[in-house]
Amino acid sequence: MKKTTWFILGGLLVALLLAGVVSNFASGSPDGLDSASTKGCTLDENDEITGGSCMAQNAKDAETADSPFADYGxxxxxxxxxxxxxxxxxxxxxxxxxxxxxxxxxxxxxxxxxxx
Structure with a gap:
């Protein structure tokens, strides 16, 4: 096999290991947009909006929310x-x-x- 082939296969293996194993250790905290959109609202322990006024109150589920790969799973x-x-x-x-x-x-x- 050529060096290029080994390099590509090695990169694919590293990417598969990162995606398959390390992805489970990613932060569960909301990203910047999620965090900013809930400013001004009160949230319960399940991160459901219980009061206040914020941008996230008008949020709707995406059209692909029930697709096989929704929510990173x-x-x-x-x-x-x-x-x-x-x-x-x-x-x-x-x-x-x-x-x-x-x-x-x-x-x-x-x-x-x-x-x-």
């Missing part, structure tokens, strides 16, 4: 660690497949007469 899998890890692995593989396919389509091809 795979629906139907009871274990949240396995669900999150598998969703990360599926995302890496899908991204790798799409990116690899685009590179394959865009690669320079040799003219027919130079291949002989």
């Amino acid at each position: 795979i629906s139907g899998i009871g274990n949240s660690y396995v669900s999150t890890g598998l969703a990360g692995v599926a995302g890496v593989l899908l991204t790798f497949a799409v990116g690899g396919g685009l590179f394959w389509l865009a690669r320079r091809r040799q003219p027919a007469e130079s291949r002989e």
